Amino acid sequence: MNSVLKRPAVFALFLLPAVLFYVVFMIYPIGEAIYDGFTKWNGVSEKNFIGLDNYIRLFQDSLFWDSLLRNFWFIVFAIVIQLPIIVFVALLISKVGRRFQSFYRTAVFTPVILSTAIVGILFLFIYAPDVGLLNNFLKAVGLDSWTHYWMSDPNVNFLMILIANAWQWDGFYIIIVLAAILNIPKELDESAEMDGANIFQRTAYITLPLIRPILIVVLLLSVAGSMKALDAVLVMTNGGPFHSTEVMATYMIKVGFQQFEYGYGSAIAVMIFLFTLIVSMLVQLLNRKDVEY
Amino acid sequence: MKKQWFRLSALLLVLMLVLTACSSGGGSSKGTSGDGGGSGDSGSDSPKEVTLSLTHTLTDSAEKDTLEILNEIVSTVEEKTPGVTFELSGIDGEVFRNQKLPAAMSTGTTPDVFDLFGGSDTQRYAKAGKLLDLTPILEELGWQDRFLDLSSFTVDGKVYGLPIAVSAEGFFYNKKMVGELGLSVPKTWDDLLNFVTKAKAAGKIPISMASKAPWVPGMLLNAIIIHNVGIDNFKGLTTGEYKWTNDQMLKAFKEFQKLVDMGAFPEGNLGIPYPEMASYMIRGDAVMEYTGSWDAKLFFKDKVGDLKGNTGFFMFPSVPGGQGVQDSMNVNFANGWGFSADVTDAQKKAIKTFIKVAYSDKFVKERLKTIGYLSPVKLKDVSGLNPLMSDITKTMEKSSKWWPAYDAIVNDKVHAAFNTGIQQMLGGVKTPEEIVKHLQEVTNQSSQ
Numbered sequence: 001m002n003s004v005l006k007r008p009a010v011f012a013l014f015l016l017p018a019v020l021f022y023v024v025f026m027i028y029p030i031g032e033a034i035y036d037g038f039t040k041w042n043g044v045s046e047k048n049f050i051g052l053d054n055y056i057r058l059f060q061d062s063l064f065w066d067s068l069l070r071n072f073w074f075i076v077f078a079i080v081i082q083l084p085i086i087v088f089v090a091l092l093i094s095k096v097g098r099r100f101q102s103f104y105r106t107a108v109f110t111p112v113i114l115s116t117a118i119v120g121i122l123f124l125f126i127y128a129p130d131v132g133l134l135n136n137f138l139k140a141v142g143l144d145s146w147t148h149y150w151m152s153d154p155n156v157n158f159l160m161i162l163i164a165n166a167w168q169w170d171g172f173y174i175i176i177v178l179a180a181i182l183n184i185p186k187e188l189d190e191s192a193e194m195d196g197a198n199i200f201q202r203t204a205y206i207t208l209p210l211i212r213p214i215l216i217v218v219l220l221l222s223v224a225g226s227m228k229a230l231d232a233v234l235v236m237t238n239g240g241p242f243h244s245t246e247v248m249a250t251y252m253i254k255v256g257f258q259q260f261e262y263g264y265g266s267a268i269a270v271m272i273f274l275f276t277l278i279v280s281m282l283v284q285l286l287n288r289k290d291v292e293y
Numbered sequence: 294m295k296k297q298w299f300r301l302s303a304l305l306l307v308l309m310l311v312l313t314a315c316s317s318g319g320g321s322s323k324g325t326s327g328d329g330g331g332s333g334d335s336g337s338d339s340p341k342e343v344t345l346s347l348t349h350t351l352t353d354s355a356e357k358d359t360l361e362i363l364n365e366i367v368s369t370v371e372e373k374t375p376g377v378t379f380e381l382s383g384i385d386g387e388v389f390r391n392q393k394l395p396a397a398m399s400t401g402t403t404p405d406v407f408d409l410f411g412g413s414d415t416q417r418y419a420k421a422g423k424l425l426d427l428t429p430i431l432e433e434l435g436w437q438d439r440f441l442d443l444s445s446f447t448v449d450g451k452v453y454g455l456p457i458a459v460s461a462e463g464f465f466y467n468k469k470m471v472g473e474l475g476l477s478v479p480k481t482w483d484d485l486l487n488f489v490t491k492a493k494a495a496g497k498i499p500i501s502m503a504s505k506a507p508w509v510p511g512m513l514l515n516a517i518i519i520h521n522v523g524i525d526n527f528k529g530l531t532t533g534e535y536k537w538t539n540d541q542m543l544k545a546f547k548e549f550q551k552l553v554d555m556g557a558f559p560e561g562n563l564g565i566p567y568p569e570m571a572s573y574m575i576r577g578d579a580v581m582e583y584t585g586s587w588d589a590k591l592f593f594k595d596k597v598g599d600l601k602g603n604t605g606f607f608m609f610p611s612v613p614g615g616q617g618v619q620d621s622m623n624v625n626f627a628n629g630w631g632f633s634a635d636v637t638d639a640q641k642k643a644i645k646t647f648i649k650v651a652y653s654d655k656f657v658k659e660r661l662k663t664i665g666y667l668s669p670v671k672l673k674d675v676s677g678l679n680p681l682m683s684d685i686t687k688t689m690e691k692s693s694k695w696w697p698a699y700d701a702i703v704n705d706k707v708h709a710a711f712n713t714g715i716q717q718m719l720g721g722v723k724t725p726e727e728i729v730k731h732l733q734e735v736t737n738q739s740s741q
Binding site: 042043044045129149150152154157237238242243244254257258259260 | 392395398399417418421423565706708709719723
């Protein structure tokens with residue numbers, strides 16, 4: 001094997017298939033999408049190069065900016081609500097005994113293996129106005145005034161999608177964080193305990209700083225996921241009613257594949273790409289000062 | 294020696310990968326897969342062996358009967374023309390129309406025979422030269438006058454598709470319930486508003502509505518508009534001769550808003566998906582619904598209880614002072630069969646036979662009877678229909694003018710804005726005035 005690594009030609013030969021696949025299935029389509037963003041094209045006609053017109057239109061398109069705002073709500077929800085819950089649950093699971101730990105691990109992970117279509121429809125049942133679990137539960141505990149037409153009321157429907165989406169994906173992040181917590185050498189925790197640190201101090205000064213790199217990864221994944229968010233919205237409301245739950249990706253699909261403006265749709269796709277890149281880089285900045293223990 | 298062998302096998306491996314990557318990327322693979330392969334030159338060298346790929350959208354279990362009839366048609370064609378084989382594949386209708394077909398059209402891998410929508414879809418593909426011109430085939434068959442209406446599949450005087458699913462829109466109502474409530478079928482718009490008030494007072498949902506998909510309330514608003522402003526004015530919107538902001542048009546939107554404000558529709562209807570619309574009728578909660586004749590098949594099944602044999606159909610009531618033809622109705626020749634322009638002569642021959650069989654009296658009648666598809670061709674004998682289907686057929690015959698749905702007239706952008714506008718009215722977030730103003734803006738922008 002060593003001899004291969006020393007010969008650039010053979011090295012390149014081995015790299016070629018992977019590079020080729022990467023170019024054919026990643027670089028080329030991205031390049032094409034960027035080019036299409038500068039054209040007026042309905043998918044079958046000739047492409048007309050129109051320069052920056054699509055982007056000028058994009059900056060005036062309030063539907064797009066509203067969609068972008070909703071993607072940011074996805075991010076805010078992920079950081080402010082989901083992340084604390086993820087860490088809290090992971091900490092709880094790390095403290096239970098070995099036998100029950102695997103049970104809890106499986107329990108929180110189960111939603112992850114379900115497809116989004118199933119989760120979406122499951123939650124549509126829960127949110128159903130007449131027969132749904134949520135409204136019936138609220139009625140049962142005497143909170144009749146809290147009941148809503150969850151999916152059609154523009155004041156609450158997007159939040160309800162966020163909750164369904166969080167329910168599906170939190171298990172995945174909990175498992176990652178849990179693995180990081182369990183990887184912390186026991187000695188650190190024990191010596192701190194002997195020095196008289198209580199459980200809150202140990203969590204705050206030992207566990208959390210040590211899993212920080214993993215938390216950054218979790219943050220990065222959920223932020224990138226939030227920017228690309230599509231399937232949950234598509235299954236549950238398809239962006240409606242009257243665009244009240246539209247995110248960038250569903251808007252892109254509507255423009256590209258229902259109004260047949262492939263050019264404008266590609267411009268939106270490029271913007272999703274750019275925004276995701278920017279936000280991901282911002283999160284990466286958090287990772288700059290790495291703490292060594 | 295060992296090193297050389299190693300290098301050689303590495304090279305072979307890479308070569309293999311490159312070749313397979315290329316062949317799967319570039320060539321259109323012929324096969325039974327659903328991705329529209331097997332078009333173009335498949336089986337062209339020997340005239341005896343002709344293969345036609347056919348993509349249908351009958352994937353739902355509710356369309357089992359429709360698929361069975363299609364299978365019968367295909368096997369009849371195969372019997373009549375030895376050497377011809379059809380390769381059928383089914384894809385979900387929405388996915389095929391909005392994703393698969395446009396993709397196949399732009400990459401040149403269209404199936405030979407496929408489910409095609411009339412109106413803007415047909416125009417887009419015909420103008421790009423992707424659809425087979427059927428005019429000569431219809432001439433050869435002597436069928437120039439056989440079809441009721443081919444306008445939605447005609448582009449620049451040439452026919453590019455044949456309608457299969459013809460539908461008429463109107464009110465389905467529960468006859469028994471209307472009798473019990475002491476009501477009668479509304480003849481005028483004021484009758485209808487009265488009907489709504491009384492049905493509401495009796496604790497029923499006057500009009501079942503499922504607005505999660507905006508085209509559903511769109512059908513009703515469409516009818517209100519056409520009766521108020523007339524189809525010619527509506528078509529004038531595309532040329533700028535008529536404006537969304539004209540008084541009569543605004544009045545139509547306000548009439549719809551009136552229904553919303555009266556509570557004519559079920560609460561939370563913006564979250565109700567279309568398949569649940571009929572269930573409000575079947576459960577006995579709603580008195581009527583406004584939809585297309587395709588729903589008829591739901592009402593002649595055994596499991597609908599009271600509604601079986603008790604469902605009636607009536608035309609949208611007349612609007613006094615309206616500018617439209619008042620006994621007119623929406624009749625859609627929405628989707629049908631389209632054919633790839635990229636076929637051989639032998640395949641074209643097979644397509645001709647397919648058309649001849651699929652639109653023969655026998656099969657058209659079978660569709661009418663078993664699945665409630667109205668006939669796209671002129672039938673001489675329509676006996677033996679169930680009461681609801683004959684109700685619909687008679688209503689259609691009575692009407693003096695047929696008009697196409699709004700999405701076949703306005704462009705895709707205006708269509709999208711219209712759909713959003715309806716939901717905004719239903720959700721109470723925009724007024725009719727704001728909506729017509731926005732629609733006019735979108736029309737102005739998109740016609741530039």
